[in-house]
Each structure stands twice: as structure tokens, then as C-alpha cells.
Amino acid sequence: MTDRHNSLRDEAIEWVIRLGDPAFGDWEGFTAWLEADPAHLAAYDAVVAAGEAVDPSLRALPQTPATPTRPETTMPERKARARWAAGGLIAAAIVGGLGWTAMNLRPAPYAIETGPGEHRIVSIGTATIALNGDTRLRLDHHDPHVATLERGEALFDVRHDEEHPFAVRVGDDEVQDVGTRFDVTREGEDVRVAVAEGSVVYNPRGEAVHLGPGQQLAAAGDASTLHLTRTAVADIGGWREDRLSYEQAPLATVAADLSRGLGIDVEAAPDVAHQRFTGVIAYGGDKTRFLAGLGPLLDVGVEHGHQRWLLIRKPESRP
Amino acid sequence: MSDGLQAIFLANQPTLLRFLTARGAGTDAEDLLQELWLKISTAATGPVANPLSYLFRAAENLMRDRYRATRQATLRDIAWDESQSPASPGVSDTPAGERVLIAREELARVEAALEALGERAREAFRLHRIEGLAQRAIAAQLGVSLSTIESDMRRAYRAIMDAREDRE
Known part of the structure; x- marks a missing residue:
């Protein structure tokens, strides 16, 4: 933000605050300020719009009782205080309720892990969970309605239970089922969620994004934006049949999925990591032959290194 | 409408017209002055102090109503365009989805900014925005000085503006 932008904005804020006073009377001064520079109006409108946008949140605030150090002198204010006191009481009761629920269950965590290339299926509570290779899932003996994906990928089949919604935690994010079948991937700090059936809510206490069948959400760990894309429902969880399907996916993602599924380290070199791929990859059968023939499909070169396979730019397209 | 108000209106037409023009009415200022006249003519008003x-x-x-209506009309047009776009399988609906997410994120950021203000400033801001109290009355109510409330107000507006402008 520039200094000019900030000083303009501060001036606009001053006027919005002054006009907020019911007794405001300097309309001549306000008109003169607006006339002085066309940019003043835009800045002023932006502050008014920001104020109006925040009003619903302010109305929804739990109202804490004020504790004035001076005695009240006017009637309207005393009436207002009585209203807050009631609000404060309700808020306190709700907080108390939450505290009780949370303390009711002592966690007893355990972990289920698969090695690279290994698949495994577990059932807990209302959920059946298929784990892809190189995946670690933390569960709780005392709470069958929550699972934490520490790394890798898992497909969740959840029978919805209104009383006990099933929640998947991924890093700081949470995915809550609304009766459904969905796939969750965690690659470092990046999280992907794809819904095959029913719907889920991503971060119910945060962004609260509802995802329906065929919708996929990608949240990069370092960025504040979420990406919503469409994906074919039938392809979700295809990794269980050694099949991966992509719509405009970066090769870095494809390489990570292949590593998990094949149990062989596959990496995309930096110059092709952001190259996009759309299509289906079936990787059953002989792994070495599959990897050697992968180049034309992904439009890259494939290099067999010491411990890993590297996707590189096609030799003929190099400068 | 009281005759007094009518007389004041007629006597101050040029000033009001100038204000409406500067306030963003542009070439519609005359029409809006007419609308203002109709509004105050039909509104049941008691004695007006000033x-x-x-x-x-x-x-x-x-002007605030007009600005809001224009903005909402623009948003509706966008929504309509998107509902017309094909949602065939395999076709990305990223733009629509992202816009919704951006709005949600913006709301989350604005609410976080309110939270970060602290209890007193937040309550002062609420009394200013929702209850429409004058700053002096807010100061008396919360038992702090007027200058404290003035600084709370500036801080609150700056914080919500920052939260909204921080789009990238």
C-alpha cells in the first residue's frame, strides 16, 4: 500500500466516523472534501461499504456486559446495558456446555501406517477407510468419529450419523462428512479433498466450504487461497485399482501420487513440476516397464536415477 | 412534511444538488434531488431539530442505498453469467468456486480483524455501527476517555479495510 493510498483512506475513515455521529453538521466541509479530488469519493464509498459488510458480524457478537467506571446518567444507555447482561449470560451458558462435552472424552490415540505401494482397509465406527501407500492415519480408541491424516492418501466411506458426524483432520484443516464417500490427500502441507458421493464440509468452523459429488478442493499449505475444481466421480479413489485420473494437475502432484502407489520414488524436476497433465494413468503390471514408458503419456523425459525416477523436460524441447 | 422542512429544502436546493453531485450522483443529481423531495414529502416526520x-x-x-443497489446488481449479473456456463464433467468451475471462497475468506479475515481489536475497541465499534451512539456517549458507556474511543474507531476501520484489501 502506498502512503497516498493510506492517507486518502485515513481521511475517508475520519469522515465516515464523523458522519456516524447523529449530531454531525459539517455537510459543507464534507461536500468541499468530496469536491477537492475525485479519488475522495471512491475512498469514502469503500469505507462505507466495508462498514456495512462488517455489520452482520458485529450484530452476531456475543455481547459482553459493559463495566463502566462512571455511573450512567441517561435512560437509553441504561436500557442498553440490561440487554447486554442477558446476552452475556447466554454466551456463558453455551461456553459451559462446550467445556463439558470436550472434557468427557480422554483421547487414546493409535496410528495405522502403510509402506510405499501397500494398500490397507480399516473400519472404525461409521467409517470404512482405505489407505493408499506411504500413508499414516491417527485414530482414537475412545472416539471412533475422528481420524487424522498425517500424510499420504485415504478414501473414506462414511455412513452418516446425525449425532456423531465423522471428521477428518488434515493439518490444521478439518473435513466433516454429511454422509458420504470422499478422498483426502496430504502431501507435506498441501491438502486435497475430492468427493465421490454425498457431501462434506471443509473446515466447518473456518471457511465452511461445502463440497458435493465431483468437486475437488486443493489447499496449498503456504497460500491463503483454496482451489475448487471438478473431477469425474468414478475416478475418485481410482488408486485402489492402480488407476489415477487427473484434470489439469501439476506433474509434482502426479509424481507424488505415483510414488505412493508404486512404492518407488518418482519426482518431477523443477522445470516440469508445474507442467499440467490431464488424463488417466493405469500403473498395474511391471513397474519398471511402466515407468520407462511414462514419458510420452506425460509429455516429459524420464530419467532412471540411482534410487529414483526423475521426470524431466523432453530432450528435444530443451533449448 | 412540515412546511418548515419544505421551505428549507427549496431554499437550499443548490447546496443539496452540489452535495449530491459530489457524492457520486453525477448527471443524475437532478433526478435524485427530485427523489429526495418525494421521500421527505411522504415520510411522516415530527419536528426536526436541525x-x-x-x-x-x-x-x-x-446515495448509500444507490451505491449498494448498484453493487448488488453487478454481483447478480456475474452470478447469472456463471449459471449459464456449461458445467459438464471435466470442465473446471474454478472461477465461480474461487469467487465464493474469496468472499468466505474475506469474511473470515474481517472477523479475525474484529477479534484482534480486543474487547473494548470491538464493543466501541459495535456501539458506533449498530447502536448508532455518538463517540462521547460510547466513551461514557465504556468508562474511558473520548480520545480513547476516537482512536478505537480509527483502528477498527483501518483493520477491516486492511482485511478487505488483502486479497492476494
Whole structure:
């Protein structure tokens, strides 16, 4: 933000605050300020719009009782205080309720892990969970309605239970089922969620994004934006049949999925990591032959290194 | 409408017109002045303490309504366009999805900014925005000095503006 932008904005804020006073009377001064520079109006409108946008949140605030150090002198204010006191009481009761629920269950965590290339299926509570290779899932003996994906990928089949919604935690994010079948991937700090059936809510206490069948959400760990894309429902969880399907996916993602599924380290070199791929990859059968023939499909070169396979730019397209 | 208000309106037409023009009415200023006249003619008003200020306030509200309506109309057009776009399988609906997410994120950021203000400033801001109290009354109510409330107000507006502008 520039200094000019900030000083303009501060001036606009001053006027919005002054006009907020019911007794405001300097309309001549306000008109003169607006006339002085066309940019003043835009800045002023932006502050008014920001104020109006925040009003619903302010109305929804739990109202804490004020504790004035001076005695009240006017009637309207005393009436207002009585209203807050009631609000404060309700808020306190709700907080108390939450505290009780949370303390009711002592966690007893355990972990289920698969090695690279290994698949495994577990059932807990209302959920059946298929784990892809190189995946670690933390569960709780005392709470069958929550699972934490520490790394890798898992497909969740959840029978919805209104009383006990099933929640998947991924890093700081949470995915809550609304009766459904969905796939969750965690690659470092990046999280992907794809819904095959029913719907889920991503971060119910945060962004609260509802995802329906065929919708996929990608949240990069370092960025504040979420990406919503469409994906074919039938392809979700295809990794269980050694099949991966992509719509405009970066090769870095494809390489990570292949590593998990094949149990062989596959990496995309930096110059092709952001190259996009759309299509289906079936990787059953002989792994070495599959990897050697992968180049034309992904439009890259494939290099067999010491411990890993590297996707590189096609030799003929190099400068 | 009281004859007093009517007389004040007629006597101050040029000033009100100038205000409406500067306030963003542009070439529609004359029409809006007419609309303002109709509005105050039909509104049941009791005695008005400061008639001229009352008229300016009505003009200000008229412009705020107009600005809001224009913005909402624009948003509706966008929504309509998106509903017409094909949602065939395999076709990305990223733009629509992202816009919704951006709005949600913006709301989350604004609410986080309110949270970060602290209890007193937040309550002062609420009394200013929702209860429409004057800053002096807020100061008395919360038992702090007027200058504290003035600084709370500036801080609150800056914080919500920052939260909204921080789009990237």
C-alpha cells in the first residue's frame, strides 16, 4: 500500500466516523472534501461499504456486559446495558456446555501406517477407510468419529450419523462428512479433498466450504487461497485399482501420487513440476516397464536415477 | 412534511444538488434531488431539530442505498453469467468456486480483524455501527476517555479495510 493510498483512506475513515455521529453538521466541509479530488469519493464509498459488510458480524457478537467506571446518567444507555447482561449470560451458558462435552472424552490415540505401494482397509465406527501407500492415519480408541491424516492418501466411506458426524483432520484443516464417500490427500502441507458421493464440509468452523459429488478442493499449505475444481466421480479413489485420473494437475502432484502407489520414488524436476497433465494413468503390471514408458503419456523425459525416477523436460524441447 | 422542512429544502436546493453531485450522483443529481423531495414529502416526520442537516442526512442515505443497489446488481449479473456456463464433467468451475471462497475468506479475515481489536475497541465499534451512539456517549458507556474511543474507531476501520484489501 502506498502512503497516498493510506492517507486518502485515513481521511475517508475520519469522515465516515464523523458522519456516524447523529449530531454531525459539517455537510459543507464534507461536500468541499468530496469536491477537492475525485479519488475522495471512491475512498469514502469503500469505507462505507466495508462498514456495512462488517455489520452482520458485529450484530452476531456475543455481547459482553459493559463495566463502566462512571455511573450512567441517561435512560437509553441504561436500557442498553440490561440487554447486554442477558446476552452475556447466554454466551456463558453455551461456553459451559462446550467445556463439558470436550472434557468427557480422554483421547487414546493409535496410528495405522502403510509402506510405499501397500494398500490397507480399516473400519472404525461409521467409517470404512482405505489407505493408499506411504500413508499414516491417527485414530482414537475412545472416539471412533475422528481420524487424522498425517500424510499420504485415504478414501473414506462414511455412513452418516446425525449425532456423531465423522471428521477428518488434515493439518490444521478439518473435513466433516454429511454422509458420504470422499478422498483426502496430504502431501507435506498441501491438502486435497475430492468427493465421490454425498457431501462434506471443509473446515466447518473456518471457511465452511461445502463440497458435493465431483468437486475437488486443493489447499496449498503456504497460500491463503483454496482451489475448487471438478473431477469425474468414478475416478475418485481410482488408486485402489492402480488407476489415477487427473484434470489439469501439476506433474509434482502426479509424481507424488505415483510414488505412493508404486512404492518407488518418482519426482518431477523443477522445470516440469508445474507442467499440467490431464488424463488417466493405469500403473498395474511391471513397474519398471511402466515407468520407462511414462514419458510420452506425460509429455516429459524420464530419467532412471540411482534410487529414483526423475521426470524431466523432453530432450528435444530443451533449448 | 412540515412546511418548515419544505421551505428549507427549496431554499437550499443548490447546496443539496452540489452535495449530491459530489457524492457520486453525477448527471443524475437532478433526478435524485427530485427523489429526495418525494421521500421527505411522504415520510411522516415530527419536528426536526436541525432541518438542513436532516435533509443532508437523507441525501447521504439515498446515495448509500444507490451505491449498494448498484453493487448488488453487478454481483447478480456475474452470478447469472456463471449459471449459464456449461458445467459438464471435466470442465473446471474454478472461477465461480474461487469467487465464493474469496468472499468466505474475506469474511473470515474481517472477523479475525474484529477479534484482534480486543474487547473494548470491538464493543466501541459495535456501539458506533449498530447502536448508532455518538463517540462521547460510547466513551461514557465504556468508562474511558473520548480520545480513547476516537482512536478505537480509527483502528477498527483501518483493520477491516486492511482485511478487505488483502486479497492476494
